Amino acid sequence: MLDELAITRDHYQAAINDPAALLARISSALEAHGAPITAERMGSFDQFHIGGLASSIELAARMDIAGDAQVLDAGSGLGGPSRYLAEAFGCQVTGIDLAPAYVAIAQLLADKAGVSEKVRYVAGSITDMPFPSETFDRVWTQHVVMNIRDRDSLYREIRRVLKMGGRFAFYDPYVPAGGEAPHYPTPWAESAATSTLLTEDETRASLAQAGLKVVLWEDVSEQGKDWITQQQQIRQLAAAPTGPAFSLGWVVGPRMQPMVANFAKNIQEGRIRLVMGICEAA
Numbered sequence: 001m002l003d004e005l006a007i008t009r010d011h012y013q014a015a016i017n018d019p020a021a022l023l024a025r026i027s028s029a030l031e032a033h034g035a036p037i038t039a040e041r042m043g044s045f046d047q048f049h050i051g052g053l054a055s056s057i058e059l060a061a062r063m064d065i066a067g068d069a070q071v072l073d074a075g076s077g078l079g080g081p082s083r084y085l086a087e088a089f090g091c092q093v094t095g096i097d098l099a100p101a102y103v104a105i106a107q108l109l110a111d112k113a114g115v116s117e118k119v120r121y122v123a124g125s126i127t128d129m130p131f132p133s134e135t136f137d138r139v140w141t142q143h144v145v146m147n148i149r150d151r152d153s154l155y156r157e158i159r160r161v162l163k164m165g166g167r168f169a170f171y172d173p174y175v176p177a178g179g180e181a182p183h184y185p186t187p188w189a190e191s192a193a194t195s196t197l198l199t200e201d202e203t204r205a206s207l208a209q210a211g212l213k214v215v216l217w218e219d220v221s222e223q224g225k226d227w228i229t230q231q232q233q234i235r236q237l238a239a240a241p242t243g244p245a246f247s248l249g250w251v252v253g254p255r256m257q258p259m260v261a262n263f264a265k266n267i268q269e270g271r272i273r274l275v276m277g278i279c280e281a282a
């Protein structure tokens with residue numbers, strides 16, 4: 001495995017010492033809480049990005065998804081966004097993620113929620129995907145690309161698996177041109193050495209070389225700031241493993257607290273901005 005992929009995988013799984021024990025813990029918590037296991041109910045656990053489920057709903061509203069669409073969630077994490085898409089639109093969703101423990105949790109949640117006929121998960125890198133060309137009508141990604149240095153190759157790989165005329169939706173951090181350096185660690189990187197944040201112009205150029213035509217670039221930094229201040233989700237993200245509700249802290253551990261705080265500070269200080277974008281496969 002290339003260094004970048006190994007570093008990223010280990011970063012996200014650092015707090016998981018015993019994957020089987022974690023799965024058992026999630027399983028018994030789900031049983032204790034009873035059915036139904038909906039995207040809304042699980043959002044504080046399985047939506048791993050600024051804005052939580054609300055951001056996934058916003059992005060989906062911009063993507064135009066048909067019930068018979070084949071959708072790829074690139075960097076699917078714990079599976080909240082993919083389950084939401086399957087629940088809300090009835091489409092078939094494939095999630096791919098580098099972290100095998102995350103894939104196992106996503107599959108467990110899908111099984112328990114009764115949507116495993118609509119969603120499936122694969123362990124692997126989105127830089128080299130095990131799917132034939134032109135497989136998907138829609139590809140989406142949220143808060144993953146900061147882990148990938150060679151953005152040109154990544155976007156070419158995404159374009160490869162998209163059908164002609166298909167759409168690529170993204171919700172990602174980016175940096176303003178000439179802005180101040182972000183604070184680290186962040187949720188995706190211990191330091192600047194393992195983080196790749198592009199400017200808008202750099203991102204657009206990278207998408208264009210891959211044959212992805214930008215039809216929407218919407219800066220959603222203000223919504224991100226509102227979410228940070230009003231929803232108090234940061235505390236949930238950083239909650240200790242003994243927290244009362246389903247918490248992302250079970251998976252990422254207490255080390256997430258300073259990382260999330262830095263991400264929030266970076267957004268509030270304008271060092272990092274947030275964008276939702278839509279591209280068409282040209």
Ligand SMILES: C[S@@+](CC[C@H](N)C(=O)[O-])C[C@H]1O[C@@H](n2cnc3c(N)ncnc32)[C@H](O)[C@@H]1O
Pocket residue numbers: 005008009012046047048049074075076077078079080081096097098099102124125126127141142143144147148187188
């Ligand atoms: C911040 S989480 C976001 C997860 C999910 N997109 C969400 O919004 O809930 C970033 C995820 O990207 C995954 N990731 C990072 N680099 C990847 C790569 N090269 N291929 C596949 N997944 C990757 C990580 O394992 C992690 O699950």
